[in-house]
Amino acid sequence: MVTIEEALKLINDQTPVLKKEKRNLAESTGYSIAENITASFDIPSFDNSAMDGYALCGIQKEYTLVGEIAAGDNQEMNLNPGEAVRIFTGARVPECADAVMMQEKTKVEGSKLILEELPKEGQSIRRKGGELTKGQIVFEKGYTITPAGTGLIGSLGVEKLEVYKKPVINLITTGNELAKLGDEKEEGQIYESNSYALASACEQYGFSCREKKHIKDEFDAVKRGIKELLESSDVLILCGGISVGDYDYVKEGLEENGVEELFYKVFQKPGKPLYFGRRGEKFVFALPGNPASSLSCFYIYVLPFLRKLSGSNTIGLSRFPFSISHDFSNKSDRPSFLKARVEYESVEILNAQSSSMIHSMALGNALAFIDANTTLKKGDKIECYLI
Ligand SMILES: Nc1nc2c(c(=O)[nH]1)N[C@H]1C(S)=C(S)[C@@H](COP(=O)(O)OP(=O)(O)OC[C@H]3O[C@@H](n4cnc5c(N)ncnc54)[C@H](O)[C@@H]3O)O[C@H]1N2
Numbered sequence: 218m219v220t221i222e223e224a225l226k227l228i229n230d231q232t233p234v235l236k237k238e239k240r241n242l243a244e245s246t247g248y249s250i251a252e253n254i255t256a257s258f259d260i261p262s263f264d265n266s267a268m269d270g271y272a273l274c275g276i277q278k279e280y281t282l283v284g285e286i287a288a289g290d291n292q293e294m295n296l297n298p299g300e301a302v303r304i305f306t307g308a309r310v311p312e313c314a315d316a317v318m319m320q321e322k323t324k325v326e327g328s329k330l331i332l333e334e335l336p337k338e339g340q341s342i343r344r345k346g347g348e349l350t351k352g353q354i355v356f357e358k359g360y361t362i363t364p365a366g367t368g369l370i371g372s373l374g375v376e377k378l379e380v381y382k383k384p385v386i387n388l389i390t391t392g393n394e395l396a397k398l399g400d401e402k403e404e405g406q407i408y409e410s411n412s413y414a415l416a417s418a419c420e421q422y423g424f425s426c427r428e429k430k431h432i433k434d435e436f437d438a439v440k441r442g443i444k445e446l447l448e449s450s451d452v453l454i455l456c457g458g459i460s461v462g463d464y465d466y467v468k469e470g471l472e473e474n475g476v477e478e479l480f481y482k483v484f485q486k487p488g489k490p491l492y493f494g495r496r497g498e499k500f501v502f503a504l505p506g507n508p509a510s511s512l513s514c515f516y517i518y519v520l521p522f523l524r525k526l527s528g529s530n531t532i533g534l535s536r537f538p539f540s541i542s543h544d545f546s547n548k549s550d551r552p553s554f555l556k557a558r559v560e561y562e563s564v565e566i567l568n569a570q571s572s573s574m575i576h577s578m579a580l581g582n583a584l585a586f587i588d589a590n591t592t593l594k595k596g597d598k599i600e601c602y603l604i
């Protein structure tokens with residue numbers, strides 16, 4: 218049995234070989250870049266107007282209007298002191314212009330432009346290089362592209378880029394008691410639902426499960442199922458059958474397939490019988506079957522590893538300290554990740570913390586970490602992982 222810190226360290230200490238690929242920008246959001254992205258030109262690449270209005274030469278209240286510049290116009294226009302030109306948002310500002318005045322604060326009388334107020338030097342002009350300068354590193358290797366990142370990379374004219382591949386994830390569930398959705402379930406059976414939760418948690422963070430397989434609690438079937446799916450996996454996730462019961466064959470099945478155990482059992486609640494192993498460049502997580510245990514272990518342990526394998530610099534869930542909104546006693550002798558709901562600056566520990574129960578997790582938005590045998594007073598700060 219290892220501690221939570223030891224387990225996380227063992228996961229983080231793995232140095233998998235990352236695979237790269239070229240992708241179109243349009244299909245790269247959520248991928249991590251495999252090389253720095255450098256600005257090949259200034260952004261903006263020319264001084265331009267932030268407003269529809271008038272570009273002004275000199276700082277005064279009255280000007281003579283001499284023409285118009287629309288967005289996209291390319292001709293160089295020379296303004297003399299006291300002259301102004303009609304201009305539109307995004308249009309190139311003439312070099313000699315000192316400011317732009319928004320049209321709402323102006324009046325036009327024939328060719329005369331009268332301002333309501335004196336302009337300020339540089340007002341409403343977006344300067345060349347104001348956001349990025351040529352040669353600047355815009356994003357470092359390992360940056361995971363967000364929608365805003367996609368927009369910025371696009372503004373640099375980059376159509377294709379080198380990113381890290383996402384790992385191929387396969388999922389195996391085990392258990393004779395599990396009925397398939399759509400089938401009639403018999404007495405003593407429950408519906409197999411963890412694979413849906415786990416596949417959707419993968420999706421939530423931009424990963425996908427390629428293949429899902431359900432296996433009965435039979436040693437040969439478990440061994441064969443692992444052999445088949447491990448072949449095409451970067452990460453194989455198993456769920457259930459990893460505890461000490463007579464029909465828990467997953468650990469043995471992994472051993473038989475040459476998977477080396479990196480840890481088995483973590484001193485925590487939920488998710489004590491968590492397993493992590495490796496065969497060459499293939500990694501295996503065997504998650505405890507209880508629904509809250511498997512999902513909690515996914516968030517805390519599997520997700521950081523998937524992110525690492527996909528080359529991301531941002532690996533764990535976001536976590537922040539929140540003040541607990543009520544007195545609370547963690548009576549477990551194991552450090553616990555509790556289903557919780559954070560709102561503004563406070564966190565409520567939800568009812569129904571049993572590992573078999575997932576309703577409160579579905580209504581919550583965080584896992585609150587509370588040490589074993591710990592009594593907290595309302596207002597005490599606790600660490601919360603946002604899910
Ligand atoms: N003697 C001991 N028994 C158990 C221990 C222990 O230390 N000693 N640990 C308990 C803990 S803690 C957990 S967690 C579970 C984990 O057991 P397994 O990983 O072997 O999981 P299963 O026994 O297969 O299933 C547990 C539970 O979850 C339900 N389940 C499983 N898979 C699914 C699924 N895909 N969809 C929905 N529900 C699923 C299953 O029916 C069981 O109720 O072991 C304790 N026992």
Ligand code: MOO
Nearest residue numbers: 487488489510572
């Ligand atoms: O560790 Mo288990 O997940 O407590 O139920």
